Amino acid sequence: MRILFQIRPILAALRSHKTAVMLLMLEIALTMAVLGNLVFVVYGTVQRSRVPTGVDESRIGVIQSIGVIGTANSGTIENDLAVLQAVPDVVAATYGGPPLWFTQRDSVFLDPSHGHKLGRVYEFQGSQGLSRTLGARIVHGVDLDDNEIPAVTRYTPTMEIPVLMTKALGQHLFPDGRALGGVIYDSGNNPLRVVGIVDHLRGSITGSPDDDWSIVTEFMYGHQDGGGGFMIRVRDAAQLPEALRAAAAALQKANPGHVSNKTFTMAELRADYFKSDLASGRMLVAILLILLVVTALGVSGLASFWVQQRRRQIGMRRALGATRRDILRYFQAENFLIVSGGVLLGAVFAYALNLFLMRRFELAHLPAHYLLAGAVVLWLLGQLAVLGPALRASAVPPVVATRSV
Amino acid sequence: MFGYYLDLALRSLRRHMVLGVLMMLAIALGIGASVTMLAVLHNLSGNPLPGRSDVLFHPQVDPRPEDLPGAKDEPPDDLAYVDAVNLYRLGIAPRRAVMSGNWLPVRKDAPDSPLAMYTDRATTADFFAMFGVPFLYGSAWSAQDDAGHAQVVVLSRAMNQQLFGGGDSVGKTLVIATKTFRVAGVIDDWNPQPHFYDLNDGAFGKAEQMYLPFFTWLDLPQDYGYGPMDCWGNDPNAGAHDPKAKQCTWAQFWVQLDTPAQVADYRAALVQYSTQQHQLGRFQRAPNVRLRGLLDWLDHKHVIPVTVRMQTWIAFSVLLICLVNTVGLMVAKFLRKAGEIGVRRALGASRRDVFAQCLVEAGVVGVAGGLLGLPLAWLGLWMVRQQPVNFAASAHLDPSMLGVALALAVLSALGAGLWPAWRASRVAPALQVKSL
Numbered sequence: 001m002r003i004l005f006q007i008r009p010i011l012a013a014l015r016s017h018k019t020a021v022m023l024l025m026l027e028i029a030l031t032m033a034v035l036g037n038l039v040f041v042v043y044g045t046v047q048r049s050r051v052p053t054g055v056d057e058s059r060i061g062v063i064q065s066i067g068v069i070g071t072a073n074s075g076t077i078e079n080d081l082a083v084l085q086a087v088p089d090v091v092a093a094t095y096g097g098p099p100l101w102f103t104q105r106d107s108v109f110l111d112p113s114h115g116h117k118l119g120r121v122y123e124f125q126g127s128q129g130l131s132r133t134l135g136a137r138i139v140h141g142v143d144l145d146d147n148e149i150p151a152v153t154r155y156t157p158t159m160e161i162p163v164l165m166t167k168a169l170g171q172h173l174f175p176d177g178r179a180l181g182g183v184i185y186d187s188g189n190n191p192l193r194v195v196g197i198v199d200h201l202r203g204s205i206t207g208s209p210d211d212d213w214s215i216v217t218e219f220m221y222g223h224q225d226g227g228g229g230f231m232i233r234v235r236d237a238a239q240l241p242e243a244l245r246a247a248a249a250a251l252q253k254a255n256p257g258h259v260s261n262k263t264f265t266m267a268e269l270r271a272d273y274f275k276s277d278l279a280s281g282r283m284l285v286a287i288l289l290i291l292l293v294v295t296a297l298g299v300s301g302l303a304s305f306w307v308q309q310r311r312r313q314i315g316m317r318r319a320l321g322a323t324r325r326d327i328l329r330y331f332q333a334e335n336f337l338i339v340s341g342g343v344l345l346g347a348v349f350a351y352a353l354n355l356f357l358m359r360r361f362e363l364a365h366l367p368a369h370y371l372l373a374g375a376v377v378l379w380l381l382g383q384l385a386v387l388g389p390a391l392r393a394s395a396v397p398p399v400v401a402t403r404s405v
Numbered sequence: 406m407f408g409y410y411l412d413l414a415l416r417s418l419r420r421h422m423v424l425g426v427l428m429m430l431a432i433a434l435g436i437g438a439s440v441t442m443l444a445v446l447h448n449l450s451g452n453p454l455p456g457r458s459d460v461l462f463h464p465q466v467d468p469r470p471e472d473l474p475g476a477k478d479e480p481p482d483d484l485a486y487v488d489a490v491n492l493y494r495l496g497i498a499p500r501r502a503v504m505s506g507n508w509l510p511v512r513k514d515a516p517d518s519p520l521a522m523y524t525d526r527a528t529t530a531d532f533f534a535m536f537g538v539p540f541l542y543g544s545a546w547s548a549q550d551d552a553g554h555a556q557v558v559v560l561s562r563a564m565n566q567q568l569f570g571g572g573d574s575v576g577k578t579l580v581i582a583t584k585t586f587r588v589a590g591v592i593d594d595w596n597p598q599p600h601f602y603d604l605n606d607g608a609f610g611k612a613e614q615m616y617l618p619f620f621t622w623l624d625l626p627q628d629y630g631y632g633p634m635d636c637w638g639n640d641p642n643a644g645a646h647d648p649k650a651k652q653c654t655w656a657q658f659w660v661q662l663d664t665p666a667q668v669a670d671y672r673a674a675l676v677q678y679s680t681q682q683h684q685l686g687r688f689q690r691a692p693n694v695r696l697r698g699l700l701d702w703l704d705h706k707h708v709i710p711v712t713v714r715m716q717t718w719i720a721f722s723v724l725l726i727c728l729v730n731t732v733g734l735m736v737a738k739f740l741r742k743a744g745e746i747g748v749r750r751a752l753g754a755s756r757r758d759v760f761a762q763c764l765v766e767a768g769v770v771g772v773a774g775g776l777l778g779l780p781l782a783w784l785g786l787w788m789v790r791q792q793p794v795n796f797a798a799s800a801h802l803d804p805s806m807l808g809v810a811l812a813l814a815v816l817s818a819l820g821a822g823l824w825p826a827w828r829a830s831r832v833a834p835a836l837q838v839k840s841l
Contacts, residue, residue: 019828020740023733030726034719041715066522068510070583070626259510259520279792280712284719286788290434291723298730301427305737353722361715 028342067227096126122203432774435727437781747837771818
């Protein structure tokens with residue numbers, strides 16, 4: 001309570017240091033503007049790096065086996081899949097690639113004449129077993145069935161092809177909720193009939209809602225040779241590295257004419273996909289720390305200056321009966337007032353900076369709770385920075401009042 | 406006078422050690438952060454081929470249909486096969502090179518040797534001389550090799566190390582996409598940044614591992630992608646990746662033009678070529694050509710990663726905050742000297758003298774802050790280099806940036822000192838002397 005009675009004398013004292021107080025407030029306001037927006041950017045990156053693709057990521061491994069055109073190869077897709085499935089612990093295998101890895105994107109239409117484009121979708125294409133290997137969750141309808149998918153040898157440019165579609169894409173294309181059983185067209189002429197709806201399947205993770213607009217198609221492969229991405233899914237995530245090594249070796253043995261280029265787990269792919277974004281995030285955090293240190297230096301510099309300047313007044317107050325605690329509280333309250341002023345101004349600056357960043361770097365709108373968090377951080381920082389000088393002030397002995405400076 | 410002010414400044418800083426050190430630290434941190442980002446930005450926007458960039462030009466023509474939905478006025482970056490060959494044969498530029506890149510399966514020319522994928526650049530003979538590529542062994546292939554579809558290859562130093570142990574491998578053979586090639590030369594490490602001649606795979610990153618004659622490369626049994634193949638229209642052979650398709654652009658093309666007259670002539674030739682193609686019915690649009698110089702081209706393509714630009718902005722706002730901080734501390738510091746200033750004024754020093762004295766003090770703080778900031782910037786750049794980003798290699802401090810850092814520090818400190826010094830010079834002497 002006593003603190004409240006001190007506010008008026010504090011304000012009066014601050015009025016005589018208008019310039020320095022204003023500058024300190026300005027510094028705190030600028031710090032708050034940068035702090036709020038930086039944390040927003042970094043947090044957004046971290047959050048994005050945790051968005052799941054919707055597939056069974058911890059159990060999927062990828063083998064890139066590239067066919068050498070013009071070289072005889074004894075392998076066939078049918079045999080490749082059998083070889084992969086024979087590896088211990090493998091529960092599903094397919095000829096096709098995972099999300100976040102060169103997933104093809106195509107426009108989709110509701111009419112065969114391609115008149116009205118409805119957006120661009122990620123197309124997961126592969127052999128029999130693609131959907132099983134991805135392990136995406138079917139929420140409506142049925143999974144693709146090996147007996148119903150078209151054989152790649154019987155493909156015609158106008159035949160109907162069964163597809164799986166993500167819930168998000170279904171809602172976008174069929175707002176009436178009738179995605180299941182619906183027909184869409186990509187840039188080719190095949191009608192694509194939706195037989196099942198999967199929960200999530202993200203082709204890439206950019207933060208945009210159309211990341212989750214995907215379709216899955218399968219073709220039945222037999223005696224054809226094929227190179228590119230192969231995927232396996234294992235029963236137990238702990239067995240993945242071992243199974244992937246064995247699978248890559250088996251696949252290479254079955255395809256002497258292929259180049260076994262890379263093998264990697266979905267977890268490694270994800271780490272690689274986000275490493276550059278997270279690195280930028282780390283750099284921003286470093287800048288942020290520098291900023292906080294500088295602001296703390298400023299606050300504590302001016303505070304110790306004021307303490308030195310007011311040694312006599314402090315001595316007088318002590319001589320007139322103020323306790324050490326009163327002096328300490330005085331400087332803490334003063335700091336709180338200055339930081340509060342800075343924080344109010346800072347909220348305005350933060351929004352202005354956010355508008356600038358939105359225009360220039362397509363950042364999203366800064367939510368208000370970031371400002372509140374920024375204010376709390378600055379209040380704490382201010383109190384921490386003023387503690388040293390304030391303690392020094394409270395240690396000024398009353399006898400100082402009787403000495404001339 | 407300057408010497409005297411310097412002495413006064415040092416004394417004053419020593420007397421109020423804490424304030425002085427805080428100001429120095431603030432400036433040092435601000436300089437450290439901003440110079441780090443400035444150095445990254447400076448190196449990323451650097452000239453990939455100093456001394457040659459002035460004579461290198463990037464021709465573009467526009468083969469797109471009139472009514473392509475969503476098409477901008479800017480012609481495609483790359484050329485369709487037909488235009489690439491036609492412009493290559495035009496032959497009015499002193500040097501020219503058509504090129505593209507992908508990756509190809511390679512093995513040693515020995516039975517049962519393992520296959521591996523290597524990145525390549527398919528180009529024509531002038532590439533090496535035009536871009537000043539340094540050779541370790543052998544030389545580039547000749548124009549006759551281009552015309553005769555010769556199976557020759559130029560290796561990078563690293564690939565020569567991997568396949569032949571690093572020796573002079575000129576004349577040795579290796580198997581690329583099932584065909585036997587003879588090594589014509591081995592180049593030294595060469596990786597201009599930004600990777601100006603083909604920005605489709607990102608502007609910063611690794612160099613190609615080998616170089617093949619363009620027309621030989623097209624003959625290979627291959628479809629390992631043709632770079633950024635961009636097609637339009639309803640083509641029945643769409644998924645076939647036919648590099649010779651008329652409606653697909655994918656080949657890069659560069660010319661060397663030594664004089665302004667040559668540039669003007671070449672531009673005219675591009676327009677004439679477009680007109681001719683228009684008359685033949687292949688080009689639907691009126692002549693729409695570009696002939697940008699190398700640096701203009703990089704500028705046009707905005708090669709600097711957006712994260713770097715954003716970090717630079719942020720680093721400079723940190724510097725701004727450091728300066729506001731310094732202004733505040735200086736105001737406090739000079740205010741403290743009001744008594745001393747009053748005495749100096751009473752003894753005859755003009756406002757100008759007081760102002761100069763305070764500025765010298767600010768300058769001393771700036772120099773000290775800058776000197777302290779340099780190791781911080783060096784540390785910052787070291788941290789950037791540890792990051793897994795493709796421009797990490799560009800993060801180093803060159804001598805010009807050292808100068809920039811010091812100048813920035815002194816200028817910032819002087820800027821921050823201006824207003825506090827002006828205020829100090831306005832101190833009324835009578836009032837101060839009375840209160841002594």
